Amino acid sequence: MGMDRAKIAARIGEHLAFLQEMGIREIRVPKGKAARQGPGKIEGLEEIRIDLGDCTRCPLHQGRKQIVFGEGNSSADLVFVGEGPGRDEDLQGRPFVGRAGQLLDRILQAMGLRREEVYIANMVKCRPPGNRVPQKTEIDTCVPFLMRQLQAIRPRIVCTMGSVASQTLLEIQTPISRIRGKFHERHGLLILPTFHPAYLLRNPEKKREVWIDMKVILAKLGLEPPSRKSGIGSQ
Numbered sequence: 001m002g003m004d005r006a007k008i009a010a011r012i013g014e015h016l017a018f019l020q021e022m023g024i025r026e027i028r029v030p031k032g033k034a035a036r037q038g039p040g041k042i043e044g045l046e047e048i049r050i051d052l053g054d055c056t057r058c059p060l061h062q063g064r065k066q067i068v069f070g071e072g073n074s075s076a077d078l079v080f081v082g083e084g085p086g087r088d089e090d091l092q093g094r095p096f097v098g099r100a101g102q103l104l105d106r107i108l109q110a111m112g113l114r115r116e117e118v119y120i121a122n123m124v125k126c127r128p129p130g131n132r133v134p135q136k137t138e139i140d141t142c143v144p145f146l147m148r149q150l151q152a153i154r155p156r157i158v159c160t161m162g163s164v165a166s167q168t169l170l171e172i173q174t175p176i177s178r179i180r181g182k183f184h185e186r187h188g189l190l191i192l193p194t195f196h197p198a199y200l201l202r203n204p205e206k207k208r209e210v211w212i213d214m215k216v217i218l219a220k221l222g223l224e225p226p227s228r229k230s231g232i233g234s235q
C-alpha cells in the first residue's frame with residue numbers, strides 16, 4: 001500500500017529540481033506542533049505519544065499508574081475504541097488486557113484477525129477511579145489525542161465499543177442498541193458502534209448481536225470469517 005521510499009525520494013527530488021528551476025533557493029520549514037499539524041502534514045503515532053507526555057491535562061492523571069496510549073498496527077484498516085482503561089490495563093499500560101480484553105481477543109480470533117493487525121485504544125487514556133464512567137470534561141480533554149491517532153492511522157473502519165465511545169464520536173445521545181451494527185460517517189471516519197465486551201460479560205446473550213456487527217465489518221473489509229460456523233461463543 002502507498003509508494004515505497006525510493007519512489008517518494010524520487011518525487012521529492014523532482015519537486016526540488018522544479019523549485020530550483022523556478023529560482024527558489026531556500027525552503028523554510030516551520031518548527032513545532034503547529035507545523036506537524038499543518039495542512040497535508042500527518043503526524044505519526046510516536047509524535048502524538050511524545051506530545052501527550054506525562055499528561056496531567058485532566059484530573060484522571062491523579063489516580064493512574066500508567067497512561068494507556070493504545071497499541072496495534074499503526075496503519076490498521078480497523079480500529080477498536082473503548083471507554084477507558086480498567087485495573088489490569090492501568091497496571092500493564094496496555095488496552096483491553098483484562099477479562100473484557102480476553103473477550104475482545106476471542107472476537108478478533110472469530111473474525112480471523114490477530115490483535116497485531118488492528119489498533120486498539122480508548123476515549124480516555126487514564127483509569128477513572130473505581131472504573132467509573134469518564135466525565136464529559138475528561139473525555140473532552142483526552143479525545144483530541146485519540147482523534148489525532150485516528151488521523152495518523154487512517155483506518156477504513158472505526159468500531160466504537162459501548163455507549164460512551166459511540167455516542168461521543170458520533171456526537172449523539174441515541175442509545176447504543178439503536179445505533180449498533182450500522183455504519184455512520186463522522187469526522188471523515190466510517191464508524192460502526194457495537195456493544196462493549198464488558199457489557200457482553202454481564203449479558204452473554206448479546207454476543208450474537210456483536211457477532212452480527214463483526215460480520216458487517218468483515219464484509220465491508222472484503223473479508224470472511226474463517227469458518228461459517230464461527231462465532232464468539234456463549235461463555
Ligand code: SF4
Nearest residue numbers: 055058061125126142
Ligand atoms: S485521561 Fe487523557 S487528558 Fe486526562 S490525564 Fe490521562 S492522558 Fe491526560
